Amino acid sequence: MKKITFLMILTVLFIQVRTNAQPNLTAATNNPTAGQIFTQHQTAYTAAGAAGANVTWNFSTLSSTLTITNSFSLPSATPYASSFPTANLASLISDGVSSPYYSYYIANTNYFAVDGLYIPNGSIAVPYSDAENLLQYPMTYNTSYTDNFACTIMGYDRHGQVSVIADGYGTLIMPYGTVTNVLRVKASETYADYMSGVAVTNYTSVNYYWYKAGIHNNLFQLSTLNANGSLYQQYGMYIDGTHVGINENPNKQSGFDCYPNPAKDKITIEIPVLKSNNESYFTICNINGEEVIKDKISQSGKSEIDISTLSSGLYFVKLITDNNVEIKKIIKQ
DSSP states (O other), X not given: OOOOOHHHHHHHHHHHHHHTOOOOBOHHHHOOOTTOEEEEEEEOOOOOOOOEEEEEEEOTTOOOSEEEEEEEEOGGGSTTGGGOTTOOEEEEEEOSSSOOEEEEEEEOSSEEEEEEEEETTTTEEEEEEEEEEEEESSBOTTOEEEEEEEEEXXXXXXXXXXXXXXXXXXXXXXXXXXXXXXXXXXXXXEXXXXXXXXXXXXXXXXXXXXXXXXXXXXXXXXXXXXXXXXEEEEEEEEEOGGGTOTTOOTTOOOOOEEESSSBSSXXXXXXXXXXXXXXXXXXXXXXXXXXXXXXXXXXXXXXXXXXXXXXXXXXXXXXXXXXXXXXXXXEEO
C-alpha cells in the first residue's frame, strides 16, 4: 500500500480548489466602457441547458442570421443625452436592416443598469424613472437579487420587477471555440404597461446570459418574451469570436495548420490523425461571421482550398471535430 504523505494531501486539495474555482464578475472586469465596439450575431433560439456547477453548454452548431454592431460612447457624444441626465454610458445599436437606436446606461462599481432608450426613427424617447439593474457586483455562482424598474413608453407607464440569479458556471462551447470559467446569469422579468392606471399589456420574459470576467459584454444570450400569455419573441445572440480569445480550448485534439498566411489564391489545411471516427468538417467565415466555404475533412492529410474568388480581407478558418472547435485567422490578399 502506498503511503499517503502530507504533500499528496496538499496536491489533492489544490486540484479540488482549482476544479471548483468559480467565476467572479466585477465592474472592472465586465462593465463596458466608452470607445468599445462589439460585433454580435443573432441566431435561432435553442434550449438554455442545465444550471449548476461545472456545466458544459454546447452551442457549437449555431449559425449567424444577422450581424449587429454595438458601439459604446459617453452620452454627451450622442444627440439625445439631455433626455437621459442620469446616464453615464450610451451605445448605438445597428444591424443594417432595422433603424439604429441608442441605449443609455448607468455603469458604476455596484451595478450595470439600463437607464433609457432612444429611437431616432419616430423620435421615441424612453427614459427610465427607475433604472433596471442588469448586473450587480460582485457576482458569482448563486448570487441573486430582485430590482424594480419603471419607464414611460409612448404614453404608457411601464412598471415591473426583474429577478436575477447566477445559476451556473462552467464551459461554453460556441461556433468560434471553447471558453472556460463562464458564469451564467438568469434574469426573469414581470412587467406591465398601464394606461390611466389600468394594465393594458402584461409581459413575462426569461433571459439567460453567459459572462466571462475580462470580456466587457455578455458572450451569449437566449431570450424569450411573452405578452398577455402568448409567445411574442424568441432569439439568441452571441458575441463575435474576435472579442473573446478563440484559442482557448482545453479539449484541443487536432492542432491543424493553415498556410500560407497571407494567401492570394489557395490555402492548405493540414490536419493530423484525429482521435474520433465521427464526421468532421471545416468552414471559412468572413469578418461578419458569414460562411463562405464549407467542406468535410478526412481522418488525416492535407486539403487544398481555392480562395481566389474571395474578397481581400480577414477570414476565419474553423475546424469542427466532435465537441471541439478550433479557429485560425487568415488574410486573403
